[in-house]
Amino acid sequence: MSSLIQIWTATLDREPAQLAQFHALLDAEEKARADRFLREQARTRFTVSRGLLRIVLGQLLERDPASFAFTYGYNGKPELAEKTGLQFNVSHSGKRWYLAVAEGRRLGVDVERVRPDFATFEIANRFFAPREVADLTTFPAEERATAFFRCWTRKEAFIKAIGAGLGFPLHEFVVSLGESAELRSISGSIDAAREWSMEALIAPEGYCAALAVEGPVSEVEYAILE
Ligand SMILES: CC(C)(COP(=O)(O)OP(=O)(O)OC[C@H]1O[C@@H](n2cnc3c(N)ncnc32)[C@H](O)[C@@H]1OP(=O)(O)O)[C@@H](O)C(=O)NCCC(=O)NCCS
Structure with a gap:
């Protein structure tokens, strides 16, 4: 088990063309959740956040970013449905986005x-x-x-x-x-x-x-x- 932690950061403000690319990576449930946001900015930021998460996980696991399925803990913490050994957690505030990734242990x-x-x-x-x-x-x-x-x-x-x-x-x-x-x-x-x-x-x-x-x-x- 590695004790290295990876932090990925990004801005959530993206051009419409990029937004469409992120949207195409989401599954049906994520698209439905994005649609439920009343404010456009919240909808956009959720879409970008999930798209970025999928891109990073795809790089780390050498998989198609659109292929991942997530499960949710009893209080809504997302995890990869498939057991890969990777754990992650995401946070966003304003336009700042952070993703932390570790192997085999809980993190926030x-x-x-x-x-x-x-x-x-x-x-x-x-x-x-x-x-x-x-x-x-x-x-x-x-x-x-x-x-x-x-x-x-x-x-x-x-x-x-x-x-x-x-x-x-x-x-x-x-x-x-x-x-x-x-x-x-x-x-x-x-x-x-x-x-x-x-x-x-x-x-x-x-x-x-x-x-x-x-x-x-x-x-x-x-x-x-x-
Ligand atoms: C999700 C929660 C744990 C954090 O919310 P937040 O700070 O507003 O939001 P963040 O941007 O840091 O994190 C949201 C992301 O964390 C993940 N998440 C959702 N529920 C989670 C949970 N129970 N545990 C860990 N991560 C969770 C999701 O990826 C979510 O992003 P998404 O909605 O785009 O999928 C919130 O529901 C909560 O209950 N916070 C406690 C609030 C509080 O009283 N804080 C006082 C601190 S002193």
């Missing part, structure tokens, strides 16, 4: 646009563990929104790695808020947290991105998809 990725108006103590109190809220108070006002979104993306990456969606209590595990990403404890257990790796991912100005992976990480390799 999250990217968020840093929105200072959202990064309030009221919201932190609702979603973060008490220690994380206390940590947030130690940052000077001008760094607080970034610290907030580091916390948010790290928590979200972990929730996505276990596929829990809203089904796992967010106060039950603690992450770091500083530059270096760390899962500190799960249900009070430092040993349980050590079974996981957490990484702050390189992100464009104004965004935060994080990765949570089961087991050790030797290297994070980045690729940009044009």
Whole structure:
């Protein structure tokens, strides 16, 4: 089992001709889901996201991108229907798209646009563990929104790695808020947290991105998809 993690990033804003190519790769269920989005931008971004995912999986597994079928966990986490050993997770925020791929272990990725108006103590109190809220108070006002979104993306990456969606209590595990990403404890257990790796991912100005992976990480390799 490799401890290398691959991160693929891209923009979701595409020309109509490219959009048609992505759309042609989707299966009937994905096309129906795309059609259910009321806003054109959401429809376009879902189509591009699934098209990009299929293209990368096709490259890695040397298969036709249109040939893949996905299954969904009880909270909607997509996985390849066929057992290939590859695990993946996708995140998008605004026009930024991230895909994380690993071999044989669970992982989650999250990217968020840093929105200072959202990064309030009221919201932190609702979603973060008490220690994380206390940590947030130690940052000077001008760094607080970034610290907030580091916390948010790290928590979200972990929730996505276990596929829990809203089904796992967010106060039950603690992450770091500083530059270096760390899962500190799960249900009070430092040993349980050590079974996981957490990484702050390189992100464009104004965004935060994080990765949570089961087991050790030797290297994070980045690729940009044009
Ligand atoms: C999907 C979920 C897990 C994340 O949503 P999000 O941050 O809005 O969206 P992201 O862009 O990061 O991820 C969406 C992608 O993750 C994947 N996904 C969907 N459900 C998932 C799940 N349960 N677990 C992991 N990945 C999931 C899909 O590929 C989806 O993309 P698609 O809809 O284009 O197929 C969301 O349903 C959720 O429940 N989040 C918890 C919200 C919360 O309270 N967060 C507080 C953080 S402190």
